[in-house]
Amino acid sequence: MRLRENKKINPRTVILIVWLCLIAVLVLAIVIIGLPHGEKSETIKEVMRDSVLHETNRISLFGLQVNPALISAYIVTGVLLLFALILRIFVIPRFKYVPGRFQTAVEAVTEFFTGLADKNSPHKPGFVGAYIFSVGLYIFFGTLFELFGIQAVTTHGTGISLPAPVADINGAIAVGVTSYLVILFAGFIVRGVKGGLGVLKDFSLPVSMSFRLFGALLSGLLVTELVYYYTALSFVLPVIVGVLFTLLHALIQTYVLTTLVSIFYGEATEPKLKKEKTKKIKKGENQ
Amino acid sequence: MNAPLNIDVVQILLHMLNLVILVGGLSLILYKPIVKFLKQRRQYYDDLEKKHAEYEKEYEKFESEKQQLLADAEAQAQQCRQQAERQIAEMTKRYADEAKARADAVIRAAEDEAEARKRSILESAQTEIGELVLSATQKLLQDGANEKTDSALYDEFIRTANAADGKKKK
Numbered sequence: 001m002r003l004r005e006n007k008k009i010n011p012r013t014v015i016l017i018v019w020l021c022l023i024a025v026l027v028l029a030i031v032i033i034g035l036p037h038g039e040k041s042e043t044i045k046e047v048m049r050d051s052v053l054h055e056t057n058r059i060s061l062f063g064l065q066v067n068p069a070l071i072s073a074y075i076v077t078g079v080l081l082l083f084a085l086i087l088r089i090f091v092i093p094r095f096k097y098v099p100g101r102f103q104t105a106v107e108a109v110t111e112f113f114t115g116l117a118d119k120n121s122p123h124k125p126g127f128v129g130a131y132i133f134s135v136g137l138y139i140f141f142g143t144l145f146e147l148f149g150i151q152a153v154t155t156h157g158t159g160i161s162l163p164a165p166v167a168d169i170n171g172a173i174a175v176g177v178t179s180y181l182v183i184l185f186a187g188f189i190v191r192g193v194k195g196g197l198g199v200l201k202d203f204s205l206p207v208s209m210s211f212r213l214f215g216a217l218l219s220g221l222l223v224t225e226l227v228y229y230y231t232a233l234s235f236v237l238p239v240i241v242g243v244l245f246t247l248l249h250a251l252i253q254t255y256v257l258t259t260l261v262s263i264f265y266g267e268a269t270e271p272k273l274k275k276e277k278t279k280k281i282k283k284g285e286n287q
Numbered sequence: 288m289n290a291p292l293n294i295d296v297v298q299i300l301l302h303m304l305n306l307v308i309l310v311g312g313l314s315l316i317l318y319k320p321i322v323k324f325l326k327q328r329r330q331y332y333d334d335l336e337k338k339h340a341e342y343e344k345e346y347e348k349f350e351s352e353k354q355q356l357l358a359d360a361e362a363q364a365q366q367c368r369q370q371a372e373r374q375i376a377e378m379t380k381r382y383a384d385e386a387k388a389r390a391d392a393v394i395r396a397a398e399d400e401a402e403a404r405k406r407s408i409l410e411s412a413q414t415e416i417g418e419l420v421l422s423a424t425q426k427l428l429q430d431g432a433n434e435k436t437d438s439a440l441y442d443e444f445i446r447t448a449n450a451a452d453g454k455k456k457k
Contacts, residue, residue, distance in 0.1 A: 003423040016431040019307070019311040020452055022307050023304060023308060023311075023341055026300055026303055026304040026307060028303060030297055030300045030301055030302050030304065033296055033297050033300065036320065061301075064297070064300055066301065067293070067295075067298060068306075070298055070301055070302060072301055073301075075304045077305050077308060077309045077312075078312065080309060081308075081309065081312045081313070081316070084312065084313055084317040085316055087316075087317060088316045088317060088320060091315075092321065095324050097328050098333075106321065107321065107325065110318065110321045110322065110325065113318075114322060114325075128308070129318070129322070130313075130318045131310055131312035131314075132320065133305070133313065133314070133317075133318045134306075134309055134310040134314060134318070135310065135311040137313065137343050138309055139307065165302070166395060168302075169292050169293060169294055169297075169300045170293070170295050170299045170302055171298075173299050173302075174300075174301075174302030174303045174306060175292065175302070177299065177303065178303050178306050178307070183385045202415065213403060276315065278307075
């Protein structure tokens with residue numbers, strides 16, 4: 001018994017190890033797949049096409065040519081982590097039971113995501129709460145990121161305004177696939193093989209989530225472009241409309257994706273009733 | 288590695304790596320500490336609420352005990368009052384009876400004393416009358432006294448005295 005007790009590993013350590021392993025696997029996969037495979041260039045002819053597909057204007061990231069949205073993604077992540085670190089060190093230790101304005105705002109954001117997780121995934125709300133909190137902040141601030149118009153230099157030497165991370169199809173697919181994998185592994189871990197297979201049946205989920213996100217941001221982008229075009233002579237309206245559209249679809253997409261993920265996560269981790277019980281209930285209902 | 292729509296597996300993986308770092312980092316640095324704090328605060332207020340409920344129950348218990356004590360005290364006071372009233376009534380009656388008895392005794396004593404005085408007055412009056420009679424008799428005798436009348440008077444006197452003595456003895 002004592003030996004067994006000694007062998008028990010702290011769950012936090014396990015989570016940390018899994019997280020680091022995941023990062024290592026992804027880095028390895030990127031290095032293996034991403035090694036130079038010759039030239040890959042396509043002529044772009046339309047500005048709109050490039051703003052949608054990011055085919056021409058690429059940025060060099062440690063020798064790897066990537067879409068500008070990837071740089072945006074890393075900048076957003078860096079800023080968010082830095083902000084989180086500042087909050088963790090300077091603000092959270094000073095949290096009071098009767099909160100001030102800033103603390104109320106921080107708590108409200110956190111409670112929104114924990115509430116969503118508790119409501120849609122009542123059986124296992126722990127991890128999905130943390131996941132949708134992080135992804136929600138990423139999508140929201142990532143979408144707002146395009147408003148800052150941060151400039152970067154392309155491989156052609158021209159300047160480009162960095163777009164929202166999920167305005168790139170690769171970023172949207174990454175969010176969709178990661179969310180799907182989270183749901184899939186939760187199904188396997190919580191309900192075993194049956195749960196995992198149940199999630200596997202919904203293989204269209206990552207595609208739908210990715211393209212919904214991409215489509216929503218794309219539509220927002222196109223509408224904003226149109227407004228800019230028709231009100232080109234105005235100095236106020238395009239700015240207001242652009243900011244409002246960006247803010248609105250940032251909020252909507254954050255809400256939609258986090259809600260969907262929490263619902264599917266809840267379905268995947270929901271314990272199923274045994275058939276006998278179901279039959280009895282049905283019989284009881286018929287009577 | 289490019290596919291239609293500029294889908295690039297490497298970039299997807301880079302985005303995923305970014306997401307994994309972000310999710311792990313934000314969860315550990317921000318989400319968990321905030322959730323922990325929120326749970327602590329909820330626990331604190333739940334405890335306060337429980338304590339408040341306990342205090343309220345205790346207060347209600349004390350209140351009911353107080354009401355019970357007050358009711359008991361009221362009943363006890365009523366009982367004491369009634370008992371005191373009974374005792375007062377008894378004492379009053381007793382004092383009245385005693386006073387009446389004493390008054391009766393005083394009256395009896397006064398009557399006895401009056402009777403005794405009357406008797407003594409009468410006795411003294413009889414003595415005085417006797418003396419008066421004697422002196423009147425002596426005066427009469429001085430005027431017309433002789434041996435015969437004297438002896439007749441002495442005899443008469445002895446008879447009268449004997450007769451009076453006999454009455455007293457009866």
